[in-house]
Amino acid sequence: MPRAFADLVLRGGPVHTMAGGDPATALAVRNSRVSRVGTDAHVRDLTGPRTTVVDLNGRAVIPGINDAHLHATWLGLRWPHTLLGDSAGSQRSxxxxxxxDAERRAAILRAGDVLARLGITSYTEPGLGPGEDGGSTGAFGSSVVRQYRELAAEGLLRSRVTALWLYGEVDGPSAYADLARGLSTIDDNRMDPRHLSFTGVKIFADGIPPMRSAYLDDGYSDGGRGELLVDGKDDAERERHLTDMILAVHRAGLQVGVHATGDRAIEVVLDAVAMARAERDVDLRHYVIHGDLVTAAQLRRMARLGVGLAVQAGIAVRTAKAVEAVLAAGRAENAWPFQDILRAGVPLCLTSDAPVLAPDWRREIAAADEWLGAAADVRARVECLLRCYTVNPARQDGADSWKGTLAAGMAADLCVLSADPLALTAAELPEVEIDLTVLGGKIVYERLR
Ligand SMILES: [Zn+2]
Known part of the structure; x- marks a missing residue:
């Protein structure tokens, strides 16, 4: 019987599988999956004449990064410019x-290149579809969906892509009728879901606190409370329509990702998910996006309902002053309660929302850690925040059975870092280099070549 040699072996450095188990220093890959994890001695007999061997020399291996909320096509259009904290100089040109279509295709490929350099092997395009067919950026409409499908069919995507359908406008209005029509016309495109997977629907419930457009229980400093973006003649009707939209998506067996920042908007979402699960108790990995003003009681409810949270710590840091300026006294102190989120056990995904922020997960983890303040032991904190970029987003993708950790049998999506992140503080992480990115066992980026 021919010996089953590995295609790729990495050895001689810490391998953080994020799956528990004994500390490992080596990992073998065969047929796009992790075939063995252990010590260098454990993989020696898998190293054959055609095996690519990477000597880590102390460098660390972690699962490929999964940015669970990243507008890649829009990023490809704007990069290196971002919307917040732009350091790339003049945007005039x-x-x-x-x-x-050629420009859209090029933008997706360009983003893939930027992400591979950052060790990102999976991301979610949160909202593509007919709602933006007349949109001003050209980066969210149905034509983008076609480009993704073509690139996936040609094997040219450099990340695994999860996408949500969009039947309303980005940061704008939506209507139940459009969503219902959209759900009835989803075509069953036979694409390998490991490369491109449409898992559900994106809904914009409300706006954002700094614009006074987050939908609150009780008010902004000027007495207003914002309103939902969903159509309706008054608050009650809008709440009912949002509830109906979430119920319709759940009944279709799909996931819903809801942009909701105000506490009242989040409450409506959670009430709807509770109703949906009472009707049909399946965990479709519904989640709240941003969740700026989520309360401690809502977090406990989210944990019970299996509702996840996709949050941007970098946005929290950059907009804290603007949020404080518009909210009633004392209210801003409780915005983005990372400590409570983690304590409640809500599946938290840290994300960049690129091109709002740069898609640099090292900086996002540093920002989240800063927001957390001094607590727990440094290593446990960094590991916990890394899970928010690997294990938790794989769950959000409904793909935790095959990606997100480096246990044997899982997809060989990984990156090699120039230093061990678990031996550093989060603040030191942005200095660490991404040396190698591997997607499904294939090297898609190599820094030193
Ligand atoms: Zn976004």
Whole structure:
């Protein structure tokens, strides 16, 4: 019987599988999956004449990064410019929209290149579809869906892509009728879901606190409380329509990702998910996006309902002053309660929302850690925040059975870092280099070549 040699072996450095188990220093890959994890001695007999061997020399292996909320096509259009904290200089020459299919295709490929360099092997495009067919950026409409499908069919995507359908406008209005029509027309495109998977629907419930457009229980400093973006003649009707939308998605067996920042908007979402699960108790990995003003009681409810949270610590840090300026006294102190989120056991995904922020997970983890303040032991904190970029987003993708950790049998999506992140503080993480990115056992980026 021919010996089953590995295609790729990495050895001689800490291998953080994020799956528990004994500390490991080596990992073998065969047929796009992790075939063995252990000590260097454990993989020696798998190293054959055609095996690619990477000597880590102390460098660390972690699972590939999964950014659970990243507008890649829009990022490809704007990069290196971002919306917040832009350090790339003048934006005067920046192209504002994607006009042709060729431009959209190029933007997706460009983003793939940027992400591979950052060790990112999976991301979620949160909202593509007919709702933005007339959109000004050209980065969210149905034509983008077609480009993704073509690139997936050609094997040219450099990340695994999860996508949500969009039947309303980005940061704008939506209507139940459009969503219902959309759900009835989803075509069953036979794509390998490991490369491109449409898992559900994105809904914009409300706006954002700094614009006074988050929907609150009780008010902004000027007495207003915002309102839902969903159509309706008054608050009660809008709440009912949002509830109906969430119920319709759940009944279709799909996931819903809801942009909701105000505490009242989040409450409506949780009430709807509770109703949906009472009707049909399946965990479709529904989640709240941003969740700026989520309360401690809502977090406990989310944990019970299996509702996840996709949050951007970098946005929290950058907009804290603007949020404080518009909210009633004392209210801003409780915004983005990372400590409570983790304590409640809500599946938390840290994300960049790129191109709002740069898709640099090292900086996002440092920002989240800063927001957490001094607590627990440094190593446990960094490990916990790394899970928010690996294990938890795989769960959000409904793909935790095959990706997100480096246990044997899992997809060989990983990156090699120039230093061991678990031997550093989160603040030191942005200095660490990404040396190698591997997607499904294939090297898609190599820094030193
Ligand atoms: Zn977004």
């Amino acid at each position: 920046l192209q504002r929209s994607l006009r042709t």
